[in-house]
Amino acid sequence: MISFLTRPISLSVRLFANMLAGHTMLVVFAGFVVMLGSAGGFLLPVAAVSWLMIVAIFALEMLVAFLQAYVFAS
Numbered sequence: 920m921i922s923f924l925t926r927p928i929s930l931s932v933r934l935f936a937n938m939l940a941g942h943t944m945l946v947v948f949a950g951f952v953v954m955l956g957s958a959g960g961f962l963l964p965v966a967a968v969s970w971l972m973i974v975a976i977f978a979l980e981m982l983v984a985f986l987q988a989y990v991f992a993s
Contacts, residue, residue: 930991934984934987937984938980938984941979942980944976945976945980948970948973949973952966952969952970
């Protein structure tokens with residue numbers, strides 16, 4: 920009975936932690952893009968790579984969110 924009642928709480932905390940970690944990484948890389956883009960010069964390609972990392976992390980975050988939602992719903 921206790922296991923049945925605590926499962927939704929455990930899954931909710933895990934989903935929240937995954938979403939928070941993903942959003943934090945997106946904010947960090949967005950800060951890199953802004954700082955490197957405003958520096959200009961030879962750092963613009965590094966800003967482009969950081970932007971690509973934002974896209975990749977966002978895709979990974981969506982995959983994790985869908986997986987977590989599937990586990991939560993089943």
